Amino acid sequence: MLVGLSMDASANFRRFPRGKNALMFEALNRRYGVEAVHHPALSPPDRKLRQLRAFHPDQNTWRRRFNLDPRTFEARTVRAKAMLEGSAANVLVLLHTLVAPPSDRPYVHHMDTTYRLTERFFPEGAPLRGSARARWLEQETEVYRGASALFPRSTWVARSLIDEYGCEPDRVLAVGCGANLPILTLERRRWDSQTALFVGLEWGRKGGPTLLRAWERVVAACPRARLQVIGIPRRPRKLPPGVEWLGEIRDRDRMAALFANASVFVMPSNYEPWGNVFLEAMASGLPCVGANVCAMPEIIRHGQTGLLVPRRDHGALAQALIELLDDPAAAETMGRAGHDIVSTRWNWDAVVDRMAPYIEHARDSVSAYRATEAR
Numbered sequence: 001m002l003v004g005l006s007m008d009a010s011a012n013f014r015r016f017p018r019g020k021n022a023l024m025f026e027a028l029n030r031r032y033g034v035e036a037v038h039h040p041a042l043s044p045p046d047r048k049l050r051q052l053r054a055f056h057p058d059q060n061t062w063r064r065r066f067n068l069d070p071r072t073f074e075a076r077t078v079r080a081k082a083m084l085e086g087s088a089a090n091v092l093v094l095l096h097t098l099v100a101p102p103s104d105r106p107y108v109h110h111m112d113t114t115y116r117l118t119e120r121f122f123p124e125g126a127p128l129r130g131s132a133r134a135r136w137l138e139q140e141t142e143v144y145r146g147a148s149a150l151f152p153r154s155t156w157v158a159r160s161l162i163d164e165y166g167c168e169p170d171r172v173l174a175v176g177c178g179a180n181l182p183i184l185t186l187e188r189r190r191w192d193s194q195t196a197l198f199v200g201l202e203w204g205r206k207g208g209p210t211l212l213r214a215w216e217r218v219v220a221a222c223p224r225a226r227l228q229v230i231g232i233p234r235r236p237r238k239l240p241p242g243v244e245w246l247g248e249i250r251d252r253d254r255m256a257a258l259f260a261n262a263s264v265f266v267m268p269s270n271y272e273p274w275g276n277v278f279l280e281a282m283a284s285g286l287p288c289v290g291a292n293v294c295a296m297p298e299i300i301r302h303g304q305t306g307l308l309v310p311r312r313d314h315g316a317l318a319q320a321l322i323e324l325l326d327d328p329a330a331a332e333t334m335g336r337a338g339h340d341i342v343s344t345r346w347n348w349d350a351v352v353d354r355m356a357p358y359i360e361h362a363r364d365s366v367s368a369y370r371a372t373e374a375r
Contacts, residue, residue: 003089004037113273122271149358154295178348207268282338
């Protein structure tokens with residue numbers, strides 16, 4: 001029996017069966033049984049006070065300063081310990097590093113990045129300085145080194161855990177991730193709509209400005225092409241022709257329909273620890289266009305399931321989009337190849353299969369210890 005710990009409330013698969021990370025715990029539950037997925041949120045008064053202390057006029061920076069505050073980490077740790085008291089589960093599954101697990105049972109840890117990687121590739125996302133930074137790195141390192149197994153989503157993160165945090169290589173396994181939208185049948189799918197789809201919440205980090213510059217060239221070469229932008233609430237004052245600004249969409253069925261009607265998915269991120277939305281696009285049969293940095297080359301196989309371009313290179317991005325939008329046969333070939341990979345490798349049951357030997361080793365070590373204590 002397992003128990004989960006996540007700062008993402010929607011990871012509770014019983015309450016939010018279609019939540020962002022719920023499918024991982026649902027797959028673990030099918031295999032082992034999951035007692036509960038706890039969300040160690042702070043009390044409203046404590047949260048408000050800590051948010052005020054972390055204030056910044058930019059909302060994304062404000063959120064990061066609050067989440068990465070070592071004192072917030074410590075408060076969440078106290079909350080998590082209280083929530084896990086009385087749990088009968090043998091192994092704890094930790095999602096991301098915003099809390100330290102209690103020391104009364106072994107734990108495994110699934111994550112998509114590390115703080116040191118964020119500092120190097122996206123300094124805006126690493127707001128800590130001085131003693132706060134030193135304390136956070138100390139807390140983060142303790143969590144990593146204390147785990148029975150570490151499950152980074154990419155080998156890019158696995159190398160950071162080993163080289164920058166001193167974790168033992170035999171406890172680190174890049175397991176990937178699963179698509180969080182259903183894997184659709186391609187029986188009636190078409191790739192000739194000349195519609196490119198972008199989904200993201202952080203316009204700058206996700207390469208949005210580069211995409212709009214590229215789109216001016218795309219629409220000149222493909223006059224009927226459309227770019228649908230989802231997730232960004234604030235619309236730029238001026239948009240190139242053919243851009244449809246759809247804002248935030250929370251309806252998963254509507255999202256699935258937009259994926260199903262597009263020809264290509266594009267997200268040329270400047271920094272992308274994993275990019276699960278690429279898997280969702282592939283699950284719908286879409287070829288993907290991304291940047292050749294971070295974990296994106298581990299998801300998109302250049303020339304097979306999509307195209308990779310240099311970061312911030314709007315010319316190369318435009319050429320990649322024109323190539324796929326103007327050639328439905330090539331888009332179909334790559335889309336079907338991506339769909340096959342998601343169906344066999346990038347789904348949550350396959351991810352849990354890769355995690356299983358390490359989870360079972362942790363579980364069996366607890367059983368052996370308890371048997372020895374009982375003698």
